[in-house]
Amino acid sequence: xxxxxxxxxxxxxxxxxxxxxxxxxxxxxxxxxxxxxxxxxxxxxxxxxxxxxxxxxxxxxxxxxxxxxxxxxxxxxxxxxxxxxxxxxxxxxxxxxxxxxxxxxxxxxxxxxxxxxxxxxxxxxxxxxxxxxxxxxxxxxxxxxxxxxxxxxxxxxxxxxxxxxxxxxxxxxxxxxxxxxxxxxxxxxxxxxxxxxxxxxxxxxxxxxxxxxxxxxxxxxxxxxxxxxxxxxxxxxxxxxxxxxxxxxxxxxxxxxxxxxxxxxxxxxxxxxxxxxxxxxxxxxxxxxxxxxxxxxxxxxxxxxxxxxxxxxxxxxxxxxxxxxxxxxxxxxxxxxxxxxxxxxxxxxxxxxxxxxxxxxxxxxxxxxxxxxxxxxxxxxxxxxxxxxxxxxxxx
Numbered sequence: 001x002x003x004x005x006x007x008x009x010x011x012x013x014x015x016x017x018x019x020x021x022x023x024x025x026x027x028x029x030x031x032x033x034x035x036x037x038x039x040x041x042x043x044x045x046x047x048x049x050x051x052x053x054x055x056x057x058x059x060x061x062x063x064x065x066x067x068x069x070x071x072x073x074x075x076x077x078x079x080x081x082x083x084x085x086x087x088x089x090x091x092x093x094x095x096x097x098x099x100x101x102x103x104x105x106x107x108x109x110x111x112x113x114x115x116x117x118x119x120x121x122x123x124x125x126x127x128x129x130x131x132x133x134x135x136x137x138x139x140x141x142x143x144x145x146x147x148x149x150x151x152x153x154x155x156x157x158x159x160x161x162x163x164x165x166x167x168x169x170x171x172x173x174x175x176x177x178x179x180x181x182x183x184x185x186x187x188x189x190x191x192x193x194x195x196x197x198x199x200x201x202x203x204x205x206x207x208x209x210x211x212x213x214x215x216x217x218x219x220x221x222x223x224x225x226x227x228x229x230x231x232x233x234x235x236x237x238x239x240x241x242x243x244x245x246x247x248x249x250x251x252x253x254x255x256x257x258x259x260x261x262x263x264x265x266x267x268x269x270x271x272x273x274x275x276x277x278x279x280x281x282x283x284x285x286x287x288x289x290x291x292x293x294x295x296x297x298x299x300x301x302x303x304x305x306x307x308x309x310x311x312x313x314x315x316x317x318x319x320x321x322x323x324x325x326x327x328x329x330x331x332x333x334x335x336x337x338x339x340x341x342x343x344x345x346x347x348x349x350x351x352x353x354x355x356x357x358x359x360x361x362x363x364x365x366x367x368x369x370x371x372x373x374x375x376x377x378x379x380x381x382x383x384x385x386x387x388x389x390x391x392x393x394x395x396x
Contacts, residue, residue, distance in 0.1 A: 001176070001395065002167040004042060007139055009051025011107060015137025016042065016169065017154050017390075019144035019374065020057035020075060028074035034361075035146070036075075036082045038374050042143045042169035043083055043110065052105045054136045055079075055112045056093060056154050057144070064120030072115050079112060087112050093119070094132040102136045122153045127160070129153045134161035143169025146375035148390030149382075159393035166394050171374065176391065178350050178371040179382045183212050186313030186348060193308075193335060195220030195318030196355060199243045199250075205317065206250055208385040210257050215307050217262045219296060219320030219331070223284065226251070226263050232285025235269065236292040262307055266297030268321070268328060275325040295321030296331035308338040309345070316360075316369075317353040317383065323362070332359050340368040352379035 018039040023031045030036070046053045060070040073089050080087045085108070090101040093113040105111050113136075116122040121129035130153040134140070140162040142148070147155045159166050168176065182190065190213045194202050199222040206216070218226060224237040229244035230251075254261045264284045269291040270277035281297045282288070296304070308314060316339060323332040336359070343349045351360050352373035359365075366372050373379040378388055 001173070003173045004045050004141065004167055004170060006167055007165075009046045009049035009139065012046075012049075012051045012138040013054055013102065013105065013136065014046040014051055014139050014141050015054050015056065015133065015158075016046070016141040017144045017147070017158075018043075018055050018057050019146040020055070020072065020079065021059050021146065022075060024074060028069075030075055030078040033078060033082055035374060036079055038171045039143055039169070040083055042141060042171060045170070046141075047085065047108050047110070050107050052107055053110045054102055054105070055087075055110065056116055056133065057112075058117040058122065058147070059115050060117070062115060062117050064117065064123070066118050070115055070117075072112055076112055083110065085110055090114065094129065098136065116152075116154050123150070125151045125153055125157050127153075127157055130157035131161055133158050137162075138165060140166040141169045142166070142390055142394055143171045144390070145172050145175040145373070145378050147378070148172065148375065148388040149378040149386070151389040155390040156393040159396070168391075168394055172391075174371065175373060175375065175379075178373065179379070181348055182313055182315045182350050183209070183383070188313070189214035189311050190313040190315075191215040191217065191307060191311040192315045193217040193219065193304075193317070193320070194222075195320045195332075196353075197221035197238055199225045199240055199247055202318070203243075203246060203250075204384040205380065207253070208383065209315070210250075210253055210259055213259055213315075215260050215262060215311065216254060217304055217307060219264065219304075219335070220318055223264050223267070224293060227285050230285070233287055234285075234293065235287035235289050237269075237287055238292070260307075262303065264293075264296050264300040264320075265303060266299045267293035268295040268297055268330070270294050270328070273322075275327045277327070279327065294325070295328040296334075301331055301334045304335060305338040308335070308342050311342055312347050314339055314342060314347055314349040315383075316349065316351045316356050317380075319355050319359045323359050329363075333363050336360065336363055336365040336368075340365060343369055352376075352383070
């Protein structure tokens, strides 16, 4: 696996695919700089070696046409502030204007290209478009885990034009190693905490990780599909009736593989889906009609904590309650505290998947776990056991 450490960038131009698909407010201010911060070490390594950096990214989904609202010019000052170097910007990502800007780039300088997705050839994986991009660097660096599951021109196809001069950036290398640690090399016992609303969205992950984990904690809305499948009363809780057979099959598979599955014992139920609803703690299999489970209960959280603290490797994908509402955030916060404690005791903890990453950031756990993945879809596809095209392109 070639990383930045395999190259010396003096007098070289590094063509770096970053993921600067960052949220902007109505005035085009960046509201979360974590993706830019994550790319900083890779960019600085190139500059410190005496090289220059040509950055490519997308922003939003402009669908192959120019859209000023999604221009990367809006983030240029923020990128400069985060990196600590004034970033130059060019209003295109291919063509003569870009060729000239790249030719004039000096060692120690950074050039940010315009949004790649203003061209439909980017998302279609067009080789001609990729070849034009390839002319802007001596070495290709992919540091965009968030788009590594897409076979786009800038993430996958462009690597073909750098047969000996391509590598992973620091961020992408860390992502690969973190997933590897959970899925292959992690110290046992390995525990996966899977939350979220639906069994159907997690089925391929569950089936793939059953061979790798010792404990599987089920939380969130998909709890009720399992509970109802086992004959419990779930009231008005979210439930995929058509996935109940699947839930029972998962439990059988887990038993056959010696995996302990931990399903909530009690839940905080509400008489309406809103923060100010009436609530009561009830057994998970005895939720009255007109009530719905919206968070894990105290007995459940005590049991989950016990399992987590015994673990040496922990994967957390999905909240265990409707954490967006303060009244139902306690379970997700409690799981975060337990993982924090286990991590302090020497466990390796990986948090990945959009909602759990959002929860970790909201409740201040991002520095209390071992690693927070930056890629939602890419992370999930990795856990499903898929080979990501952006990663395969560097390894190939």
